[in-house]
Amino acid sequence: MKKLFSFLLLSFVAYVLQAQIQDPVKFKTELKSLSDMEAEIVFTATIDKGWHVYSTELGEGGPISATFNVDSKSGIEPVGKLKPVGKEIATFDKLFEMKVRYFENTAKFIQKVKFTGGAYAIEGYLEYGACNDESCLPPTQVPFKFAGEAKGNTVAAKEDKSVKEDKAEKKDNADKTETDLAVSKDTVAMAELLPATPVDVSTGIQPAVASSELWKPVISELQALGEEHGQKDMSWIYIFITGFLGGLLALFTPCVWPIIPMTVSFFLKRSKDKKKGIRDAWTYGASIVVIYVALGLAITLIFGASALNALSTNAIFNILFFLMLVVFAASFFGAFEIRLPSKWGNAVDSKAESTTGLLSIFLMAFTLSLVSFSCTGPIIGFLLVQVSTTGSVVAPAIGMLGFAIALALPFTLFALFPSWLKSMPKSGGWMNVIKVTLGFLELAFALKFLSVADLAYGWRLLDRETFLALWIVIFALLGFYLLGKVKFPHDDDDNKVGVTRFFMALISLAFAVYMVPGLWGAPLKAVSAFAPPMHTQDFNLYENEVHPKFKDYELGMEYARQQGKPVMIDFTGHGCVNCRKMEAAVWTDSKVSDIINKDYVLISLYVDDKTPLSEPVKVVENGTERTLRTVGDKWSYLQRVKFGANAQPFYVLLDGQGKPLNKSYAYDEDIAKYIDFLQVGLENYRKEK
Incomplete structure (x- = not known):
């Protein structure tokens, strides 16, 4: 009974010791013969989902690069550099402000070596870095040790034996529960073995040598207190709400709002049976949801979740997206109107008229999607780029679900309650105000994407104070526009400013004033996710x-x-x-x-x-x-x-x-x-x- 209790206690402590140790990368090492005088040391990694291992030669100031290190060697010499092999992902990292390369799922590194004749022996280690979305591992070492005679296939044979012995030794160690408890003893030995730390000149302190x-170890004490866990990815509810708000914005644009009463009236008059008209309106709304959710799924299936994440930080993509948002903003300001080819809409519309039943209703919903593209396109594009950074396969679909529900909701509600149509606000200048406001917002967000490219290429055109100055001007102009002090081509000449419009102007001007201290280094947490890093600021008074x-x-x-x-x-x-x-x-x-x-x-x-x-x-x-x-x-x-x-x-x-x-x-x-x-x-x- 006493032995059983001891075993259970040892097992529990061993479990506790390993509770927070993460081991997401498993490496296999082997020596492959190429000829009598040449061979390759191959490191093959299996990487857990969500983690990635960084490649070689990433440069200073970046993540940990994979390196090949030799402790001792005889009769053998490394040839060239460590070579990464496999599907390498290259992307711009906004935090490191540099391009990085890494592997997901699997990774392989190869170091070529040559034999100088006779017996050989080499010992060393591969060092690598690994991260996921929440944390990074410290520099991790994969030791290797090979010895043999440089004669043809003998090299491979020697390695096979070495690998088997290594595996057997690891299995033996894993079977011994007591070895997990050796950590506390190792700690004392570590404290005694480490060299004394020199006196700190600034404080004059000479500590006791690593007592x-x-x-x-205080692992059990921490476990008793409870451990904190990292923040999870962007929640599905947050993504859905973001998409829903985007759909509401699109709803109040000139491309969508005027269509609502016409469409609902069509369904109600299409059939003498009111129930059938309501059912058709429900089907119409559901068709809108299906179309936009399918769009979100198609984006993910075409590019893949990881590719979308890499794309969102790609410098060239961000330049293109910046230009696209500027063009859309100019369109919303009234410079020109962007439309999909009219023959697309006409073809779908004529097809809807020539068919009956559910298919005709679905085609009508598809026609709405095409016709409203000039207003919904920028909102959808921005939403997809934002949710792509979650790395979730379903995130774009969830975002589009929220967007589509907001867009389809009025068609269904007005069909259920036709009397509401009479109280529905008439189309007018207020919709152009919303459209122009969206133009200002798109222009502001466009600078965010340009900032990523600016950091990637080191242009230093959009340092933090420059970025903030532009945002201050944009939101100040938006405030003046809402007060009627700035006019665009499609605005009417009505000088009256409504209460809602006045409060929107007040918020925009207050936000512009809030950002002014940032020009001198104030943190501005409300915009910290959008503005360039603090170190790009030339003048900083913040202490x-x-x-x-x-x-x-x-x-x-x-x-x-x-x-x-x-x-x-x-x-x-x-x-x-x-x-x-x-x-x-x-x-x-x-x-x-x-x-x-x-x-x-x-x-x-x-x-x-x-x-x-x-x-x-x-x-x-x-x-x-x-x-x-x-x-x-x-x-x-x-x-x-x-x-x-x-x-x-x-x-x-x-x-x-x-x-x-x-x-x-x-x-x-x-x-x-x-x-x-x-x-x-x-x-x-x-x-x-």
Whole structure:
């Protein structure tokens, strides 16, 4: 009974230790012979859905590139560079402001080698970076070790044996539950093995060398407190509401609104049977929904979800979309009218007249879609581009569902309640006001797409202050237009301004004034998702920023003990996309920055820091020997063994002895939740004292 209890306890602890460790990429390594004197080291990866592995040579300032590294070799020499093979996706990353290349589902990297004669031996590792939409892994190493005689097929035979032995060894390790518990022992060994950290010149602090107490695992304590999870993708409800609002906007345009009474009257007069007329109107509305949902599905099926996501950040595509929106805006302002070829509409219309039943009603709905394109096209296009970034196969269809329901709703309602037609507002100048307002909005959003291309090519034509200046002018002009101070060709000469129009002008002018401080560096959170990054601003007076006090764990902990303050550990990376998002969206909040700067000692640990340790350190983790070569390796190891996690961003609050004060926090841009996370940690720290 005692043995059974011990086994269950060990199993539970092993499970807890692995609860947050993510392992989305599995690599297989082999040596393939090409000839008596040449071979290839092939790394083949299987990648979990939603994750991607970055390719080689991405350049500085970007994500972690795949690299081939040799620790020791004899009788064998690498030839050329590590070569990526397979379906490589190239796209512009708006956060890194550079083009990146990565693999999804599978990846393969090949390093060619040559034999110099006789016995050979080579040992080293492949290093790679992997991310998903919420987090990134630290630089991860895939070790390899080959030895043999350079004689024909003997190379492959030696490798086959090595692979089998390696697999057998891994299986043996997996069967031993106790090895999972070796982490705590490894931690103590790690603290003793790592070289002493030099004195921090700025503070004069000489910490105790990575004490075992500081490196002691606190995974079970964190599990008891509860873990935070990353923010999910854009919800289907949000996408549906966005599409619905777009449909409402399209509804009140001159292309759609005047058609409503004519269409409903046609259905009601088409048959003496009122019930049949209502049924036809329902069918008409349903046909509109089917047409637009089919359009959303067709877009996804043609391009694919990942291709749509890549397309949305492609520089050339964004230039084309910018030009398209400018043309549509000019059309809405009255410069010209964009229509699909009239013969398309006439052909569908004549077909509808020559047929009967449900098909004729469906063709009438299709005619509406063609005729109203000049008003609905820009709205639909913008909606599809926005939802494509979710990476969901069904997102465009859900967006189109919301759009179509809003568009079809009045046809059905007025058919059910014909008396409402009498109270329906007459077509007039107010619809042109809506159309011109949409033109201003399209012009503003067009600049967003131009900004992506500007960052991609490094033109620096649309820096943050330039972008904001243009938006200020656009929304100020919109306000003056709504007040009747600016006229366009299709506007009437009525000088009266209605109450609704006045309040719309007030909102637009207030928004323009709100953006003015951004010219001097104010964060402007309401437009942070649209404006270029803050670092593109030449003149910045804003000082409410958060910077880490330390980038070394032991130094920061010792300083915190001396100051009597709790610690906030920020596991981050130079190539971590969502880390930058959190810093831009959450840390810039005045209350968040005030709490971090005044009440905590912030220690940022970069898991991709390539600064070499004074000497490599070998550790045994879960039965597998690893070599820590860089400072980033050290912090990544700390995150795994102490906190049981390996993805960034990852935030944890500690007291002076390295014990958690609250549950950990991952990627979630909810400022209120982040403030609560910090305040709970402070309260628990004060209770301890």
